[in-house]
Amino acid sequence: MAAAKARGATNSGASVAADLVELGYLRGAYGLRGWAHVHPYSGDGAVLRQTSVWWLLPPSAAIRAPSAAAPVQVTGVRVHGGALVAKWHGCEDPQTAQALRGWRVAVPRGAFPPLPDGQYYWVDLVGALVVNRSAQPLGVVRGLRSNGAQDLLEVQPAEVADAASNPILIPMVAAYVDAVDLAARRIHVDWEPQW
Numbered sequence: 001m002a003a004a005k006a007r008g009a010t011n012s013g014a015s016v017a018a019d020l021v022e023l024g025y026l027r028g029a030y031g032l033r034g035w036a037h038v039h040p041y042s043g044d045g046a047v048l049r050q051t052s053v054w055w056l057l058p059p060s061a062a063i064r065a066p067s068a069a070a071p072v073q074v075t076g077v078r079v080h081g082g083a084l085v086a087k088w089h090g091c092e093d094p095q096t097a098q099a100l101r102g103w104r105v106a107v108p109r110g111a112f113p114p115l116p117d118g119q120y121y122w123v124d125l126v127g128a129l130v131v132n133r134s135a136q137p138l139g140v141v142r143g144l145r146s147n148g149a150q151d152l153l154e155v156q157p158a159e160v161a162d163a164a165s166n167p168i169l170i171p172m173v174a175a176y177v178d179a180v181d182l183a184a185r186r187i188h189v190d191w192e193p194q195w
Contacts, residue, residue: 141187
């Protein structure tokens with residue numbers, strides 16, 4: 001198989017999962033037996049370590065491009081420094097792993113392991129409406145970031161349509177986040193727009 005196709009695809013005719021979430025990318029070969037360096041977007045790569053089927057997407061492909069995504073059956077994942085190393089069926093040598101450098105790794109949202117109460121996957125929070133205690137809409141979550149001490153909700157202000165504008169940053173801690181209602185896609189906070 002050429003580098004244009006992901007080696008080790010479990011089913012070349014498989015349809016792309018509708019709920020794929022990109023979680024990292026391949027950084028090249030690790031060792032001589034087909035293991036690859038994986039850079040997870042989250043620090044610990046917990047979802048990648050706990051799922052056995054990943055979808056590989058070429059660097060330039062859209063996440064929903066059915067002809068570009070290829071599922072692989074993961075046979076091993078280990079923490080290595082601040083990243084991961086992984087092995088899957090069909091990737092048996094360093095040349096194969098190196099040829100996939102830059103490919104992105106995705107997992108269907110439905111395959112994510114359940115979380116304890118009060119914990120959330122960032123992908124479930126993006127797009128949620130943020131409302132303060134006065135029932136004033138502050139905006140919509142456009143992403144999350146970390147300041148080293150805690151995660152911060154990046155909220156696109158309700159009165160600003162320009163996505164390049166500065167977001168409202170709300171610490172994702174109990175002192176400011178009153179409730180998260182995933183079903184209603186709402187996050188209730190103790191926050192004022194001028195803060």
